[in-house]
Amino acid sequence: MSDNIIEVRGLKKHYLGGKVKALDGIDADIKKGEVVVIIGPSGSGKSTFLRSLNLLEMPTGGTINFNGVNITDKKVDINIHRQKMGMVFQHFNLFNNMNIIKNMTIAPTQLLKKSKEEANEKALSLLKRVGLEDRAEAYPSQLSGGQKQRVAIVRALCMEPEVMLFDEPTSALDPEMVGEVLDVMKDLARAGMTMVVVTHEMGFAREVGTRVIFMDGGKIIEENNPKDFFENPQNDRLKDFLSKVL
Amino acid sequence: MNALSLWFSELKETFISCFITDDRWEWIAEGFINSVIITVFALLLGLVVGVVLAAIRSSYDKNEEALRIRGGIGYYVLKALNAIAKTYITVMRGVPVVVQLMIWYFVILVSSEDIPIAIVAFGLNSGAYVAEIFRGGIMSVDNGQFEAGRSLGFSYFQTMVNIVIPQTIKSTLPTLLNELIALFKETSIAGYVGILDLTKAGERIRGITFEAFMPLIAVAIVYLVTVVLLTKFVEIIERRLRRNER
Numbered sequence: 001m002s003d004n005i006i007e008v009r010g011l012k013k014h015y016l017g018g019k020v021k022a023l024d025g026i027d028a029d030i031k032k033g034e035v036v037v038i039i040g041p042s043g044s045g046k047s048t049f050l051r052s053l054n055l056l057e058m059p060t061g062g063t064i065n066f067n068g069v070n071i072t073d074k075k076v077d078i079n080i081h082r083q084k085m086g087m088v089f090q091h092f093n094l095f096n097n098m099n100i101i102k103n104m105t106i107a108p109t110q111l112l113k114k115s116k117e118e119a120n121e122k123a124l125s126l127l128k129r130v131g132l133e134d135r136a137e138a139y140p141s142q143l144s145g146g147q148k149q150r151v152a153i154v155r156a157l158c159m160e161p162e163v164m165l166f167d168e169p170t171s172a173l174d175p176e177m178v179g180e181v182l183d184v185m186k187d188l189a190r191a192g193m194t195m196v197v198v199t200h201e202m203g204f205a206r207e208v209g210t211r212v213i214f215m216d217g218g219k220i221i222e223e224n225n226p227k228d229f230f231e232n233p234q235n236d237r238l239k240d241f242l243s244k245v246l
Numbered sequence: 247m248n249a250l251s252l253w254f255s256e257l258k259e260t261f262i263s264c265f266i267t268d269d270r271w272e273w274i275a276e277g278f279i280n281s282v283i284i285t286v287f288a289l290l291l292g293l294v295v296g297v298v299l300a301a302i303r304s305s306y307d308k309n310e311e312a313l314r315i316r317g318g319i320g321y322y323v324l325k326a327l328n329a330i331a332k333t334y335i336t337v338m339r340g341v342p343v344v345v346q347l348m349i350w351y352f353v354i355l356v357s358s359e360d361i362p363i364a365i366v367a368f369g370l371n372s373g374a375y376v377a378e379i380f381r382g383g384i385m386s387v388d389n390g391q392f393e394a395g396r397s398l399g400f401s402y403f404q405t406m407v408n409i410v411i412p413q414t415i416k417s418t419l420p421t422l423l424n425e426l427i428a429l430f431k432e433t434s435i436a437g438y439v440g441i442l443d444l445t446k447a448g449e450r451i452r453g454i455t456f457e458a459f460m461p462l463i464a465v466a467i468v469y470l471v472t473v474v475l476l477t478k479f480v481e482i483i484e485r486r487l488r489r490n491e492r
């Protein structure tokens with residue numbers, strides 16, 4: 001058994017009978033404890049790829065193995081596996097009709113059958129970790145964007161996932177709030193969480209990433225460790241991209 | 247002076263012949279009660295039909311892509327159900343209710359109890375409108391709420407029940423109550439199949455007394471007062487819901 005948490009083989013997402021290829025044959029392995037950062041121009045398929053990993057986006061071809069189980073097999077109950085794959089969205093997607101503590105405990109109490117006390121305790125300790133323990137009773141609309149995203153991260157952590165997927169977690173934030181969210185993500189990475197992060201934050205990729213992937217046209221064009229990726233890019237499209245964003 | 251008192255005594259006579267003689271006011275009362283009974287039970291039937299149709303239509307809308315890609319019988323079942331639901335809604339909204347009522351009475355359920363027939367006719371018709379109200383409510387909830395629920399591991403059904411549907415109540419409840427008001431007025435055609443509803447009661451008095459003004463105005467006033475009271479009720483509910491907004 002390999003130490004890969006996720007193994008992706010030949011992943012495809014075609015629309016309109018193959019005229020549009022959002023993903024065009026992706027192979028990727030994600031090892032335990034890795035922080036894989038995916039960058040690329042908009043429309044490159046990086047978000048589609050990330051959202052395919054927990055089948056929010058249904059691929060039209062290829063396989064995804066999660067802990068050795070091919071989750072693209074239609075006999076597999078994806079809901080069980082999604083419990084182990086936390087996801088953080090660009091627009092936070094906190095449940096608007098629930099307060100913060102309820103946002104964080106509804107899934108553990110219903111899906112993991114945790115007691116209310118146990119779930120609350122876990123949620124509060126996580127809120128404390130991100131400096132929001134005093135907002136447990138607040139509603140999402142009462143929080144700033146950065147606070148919402150920190151809650152969204154710890155909401156996912158309440159399910160004790162084995163991997164965390166981040167879909168442009170700082171793109172919808174005011175600039176002064178980007179830092180507080182990235183800090184939480186850095187802490188998480190340091191604590192050994194396996195992470196797959198789609199982002200435009202090159203600083204985060206360089207500093208925290210263990211591997212950086214560049215996607216364009218639905219394909220992985222280049223991947224490398226952050227140092228070589230940024231200092232010694234090989235592909236022309238990546239060089240062009242980096243010259244624009246750095 | 248003499249002309250005025252003459253007019254008053256004529257008015258009094260008309261009033262007596264319309265409502266007091268032979269206790270004709272009881273027709274109005276009975277007609278009103280029948281109108282209310284038809285409205286209430288038709289709405290209940292409409293709610294049941296509407297929930298089922300809306301569940302089919304929105305399940306299809308939300309799961310179509312994933313099911314199509316995964317294949318299997320479930321996709322074709324849901325597709326067929328969706329087509330049936332769509333056709334049902336088109337027919338029910340495209341044919342005048344009075345025609346539907348007569349078809350039920352003279353073609354399908356010949357020689358049955360008349361009020362239950364009216365309940366079936368109005369209820370099945372209303373179901374089509376209620377379905378679209380519910381579906382509109384579901385579709386108006388940001389899809390991110392749905393995706394966040396699914397990403398935590400909730401099934402489609404759990405996500406709808408726990409997260410999406412509670413968020414539709416605020417937008418759908420006032421519309422639903424307006425449907426109740428519309429339905430109440432719509433039942434005024436029940437007389438077409440010989441039911442003594444409020445309108446028919448006025449008609450019956452007109453037929454016996456040859457007085458048109460008094461009974462029809464009385465009927466109009468009863469409708470108006472009922473609708474105004476219901477509208478006030480809707481306004482109060484709306485204000486309550488808005489006050490709970492955060």
